[in-house]
Amino acid sequence: MASAAQRRIKSISYAKYGYLFILPFFIVYFFFQLWPLINTFILSFTDNKTGELIGFDNYKTILAGAGGRAARNVSKSFYQSFGNTVLLWCGNFIPQIALSLSLAVWFTEANLKIPGKGFFKIVMYLPNIITAASVAVLFLQLCGEAVNTPGSLNLLLSKIGIVKHDTVSDKYDTIKFITGTAQARGVVMFIQTWMWFGNTMIMLMSGIQGINPSLFEAASIDGATSGQVFRKITLPLLSPIMAYTLVTSMIGGLQMFDIPYLYHKDPNKVNTDLKTVAVYIYEYFHDQTDPKMGYAGAASVILFIITLILGCIAFYLTRDKDEIAKKKQRKKAAQQLKQQNKQFGGLSL
Amino acid sequence: MSKMKAVYGDSKGSYTAKLKTKSIILTVWFIILTIICLLPIYILVVNATRDSTSIANGISFIPGTNLFKNIKKLFGDMNYTQVYNVWIGYKNSFIITAFSTIFTVFFSAMTAYGIHVYDFKLKEISYTIILLVMMVPMQVTSAGFVAFMLKLKLTDTYWPLILPAIAAPAVVYFMRSYMKSSFPLDIVEAARIDGCSEFRTFLSIALPMMKPAIAVQAIFAFIASWNNFYTPNMILISSKFKQKTLPMMVSAIQASDKFTDYGAIYLALALSILPIIIIYIILSKFIIAGVALGGVKE
Numbered sequence: 001m002a003s004a005a006q007r008r009i010k011s012i013s014y015a016k017y018g019y020l021f022i023l024p025f026f027i028v029y030f031f032f033q034l035w036p037l038i039n040t041f042i043l044s045f046t047d048n049k050t051g052e053l054i055g056f057d058n059y060k061t062i063l064a065g066a067g068g069r070a071a072r073n074v075s076k077s078f079y080q081s082f083g084n085t086v087l088l089w090c091g092n093f094i095p096q097i098a099l100s101l102s103l104a105v106w107f108t109e110a111n112l113k114i115p116g117k118g119f120f121k122i123v124m125y126l127p128n129i130i131t132a133a134s135v136a137v138l139f140l141q142l143c144g145e146a147v148n149t150p151g152s153l154n155l156l157l158s159k160i161g162i163v164k165h166d167t168v169s170d171k172y173d174t175i176k177f178i179t180g181t182a183q184a185r186g187v188v189m190f191i192q193t194w195m196w197f198g199n200t201m202i203m204l205m206s207g208i209q210g211i212n213p214s215l216f217e218a219a220s221i222d223g224a225t226s227g228q229v230f231r232k233i234t235l236p237l238l239s240p241i242m243a244y245t246l247v248t249s250m251i252g253g254l255q256m257f258d259i260p261y262l263y264h265k266d267p268n269k270v271n272t273d274l275k276t277v278a279v280y281i282y283e284y285f286h287d288q289t290d291p292k293m294g295y296a297g298a299a300s301v302i303l304f305i306i307t308l309i310l311g312c313i314a315f316y317l318t319r320d321k322d323e324i325a326k327k328k329q330r331k332k333a334a335q336q337l338k339q340q341n342k343q344f345g346g347l348s349l
Numbered sequence: 350m351s352k353m354k355a356v357y358g359d360s361k362g363s364y365t366a367k368l369k370t371k372s373i374i375l376t377v378w379f380i381i382l383t384i385i386c387l388l389p390i391y392i393l394v395v396n397a398t399r400d401s402t403s404i405a406n407g408i409s410f411i412p413g414t415n416l417f418k419n420i421k422k423l424f425g426d427m428n429y430t431q432v433y434n435v436w437i438g439y440k441n442s443f444i445i446t447a448f449s450t451i452f453t454v455f456f457s458a459m460t461a462y463g464i465h466v467y468d469f470k471l472k473e474i475s476y477t478i479i480l481l482v483m484m485v486p487m488q489v490t491s492a493g494f495v496a497f498m499l500k501l502k503l504t505d506t507y508w509p510l511i512l513p514a515i516a517a518p519a520v521v522y523f524m525r526s527y528m529k530s531s532f533p534l535d536i537v538e539a540a541r542i543d544g545c546s547e548f549r550t551f552l553s554i555a556l557p558m559m560k561p562a563i564a565v566q567a568i569f570a571f572i573a574s575w576n577n578f579y580t581p582n583m584i585l586i587s588s589k590f591k592q593k594t595l596p597m598m599v600s601a602i603q604a605s606d607k608f609t610d611y612g613a614i615y616l617a618l619a620l621s622i623l624p625i626i627i628i629y630i631i632l633s634k635f636i637i638a639g640v641a642l643g644g645v646k647e
Binding site: 111 | 369372383463470472491494597641
């Protein structure tokens with residue numbers, strides 16, 4: 001029994017308020033995200049200097065090195081940056097997921113008596129919230145490699161006896177944590193793992209806690225070992241979240257910027273062993289004397305396409321199955337309604 | 350019978366013993382990880398209190414006595430104050446962070462409310478668009494973004510750093526999910542019957558009901574904005590010192606050749622992470638619960 005007021009309210013259309021509420025989002029989105037994205041596409045087809053449309057030349061330069069020696073260097077640098085990005089990402093993701101997964105399983109295992117679980121969680125998440133720029137400069141200091149004034153890490157290693165100290169000249173035979181190719185990459189991988197394993201661990205933990213506890217109970221009554229429980233229950237049921245973590249981490253890895261950009265000795269030049277795609281793009285459009293917007297645009301579009309593919313995978317993996325089923329039902333109902341309308345002489349609503 | 354009992358009891362005993370050793374081994378492993386997590390930060394704090402020569406000559410885990418000299422140098426010496434001024438850094442970072450945090454949570458709540466409460470033609474499409482753009486990283490659009498801002502002459506202002514916060518798709522997604530589970534539409538209808546205007550319903554009924562979601566998202570928006578180095582560094586091009594954010598100043602330490610005193614460097618770094626550490630100490634439980642909800646992107 002609807003009252004008169006209720007009926008009146010039902011008859012008013014509130015649709016315009018819906019538009020009004022989402023308007024600010026879409027205005028800002030258009031000006032600060034969508035238009036820049038389109039602008040990036042436009043830039044990718046224009047010349048670096050004149051800004052004229054030149055078709056796919058920038059892509060040819062970046063992907064195939066077409067157009068002389070300078071172009072070959074641009075292309076070489078792009079592939080190098082891409083290789084670096086993949087390498088740095090793999091080197092941080094593999095230890096990170098191994099660490100996070102094992103920790104998440106141990107933290108959620110009910111019959112283990114570990115004191116201070118909450119404290120461990122808080123400490124392990126801590127590196128994630130510290131400013132990445134500060135972390136990069138901090139590790140630059142800690143990993144200092146000067147033979148006279150080494151950083152704390154080299155000093156620590158000399159205490160253990162790994163780094164030799166010549167007492168006569170007071171010089172250390174330091175490990176080149178900043179200029180050495182493998183060492184610098186190792187440090188950056190370590191920093192990334194250090195910053196992100198806590199985050200991944202907590203996400204996986206909430207995934208494990210979402211698994212029906214009666215499954216674990218049943219397994220323990222049947223006498224399953226913790227290894228069996230992990231392989232037969234936890235891992236299969238966790239796989240959607242694992243896949244999601246993998247893809248989002250990949251997308252994040254493609255954006256890796258702060259630490260590779262700041263972790264180098266020469267104040268004016270980024271370490272080429274650490275140069276990621278994001279740094280590559282940034283250097284082209286940020287250059288004050290000779291910006292190369294065309295190259296930056298084209299490289300961005302390539303990055304965008306890769307991200308898009310990865311994003312679609314993530315979207316597919318995390319889609320709401322119930323919602324999709326409901327939508328299908330609604331569609332079916334709408335179609336039936338349409339058919340009925342057709343039967344009644346094609347009058348549509 | 351007694352034999353069986355003995356066997357059973359034995360296996361049970363060995364089972365608990367196994368669990369005990371496993372627990373002990375794991376606890377030790379967790380302690381090692383804790384040390385790895387905290388050691389760089391601990392050395393940072395200790396070195397901030399030591400003088401340059403002793404830092405270069407040896408590692409120490411005990412704080413030194415040079416803190417006040419380091420402070421004097423960092424705040425008094427022209428070579429240092431021209432590169433790194435913590436008060437200016439705090440102020441600028443705070444202005445940008447505060448505005449973007451407020452904009453992010455307010456407008457995201459508003460957008461989520463609009464999509465959740467009203468029925469309109471473009472509803473489904475607009476929500477799908479929001480979900481799709483959630484994955485587009487800043488790095489991809491930044492070339493076009495900077496070119497556009499140069500054209501509008503908005504570089505070297507804070508507008509391009511604050512206004513984009515209004516469109517935060519991931520936060521909208523989170524708020525919508527929250528509303529789905531804990532914001533019944535009957536409330537809106539009741540408010541209408543009582544003659545409450547649509548916007549006031551949102552402000553004085555919906556917003557207070559969404560407080561938990563808003564708080565979680567505000568924390569993460571705050572941290573993300575405070576730590577952001579990429580965007581300010583590309584927008585504040587002419588780099589007037591007075592305009593720089595804190596992460597930009599930190600990066601300037603690395604580029605400067607006059608910033609040579611190790612004690613002062615460590616102190617500068619320690620001051621740069623101090624506010625975020627304080628926030629974390631106060632809100633850590635809350636933050637971790639938020640991460641578990643999947644409240645963070647990346």
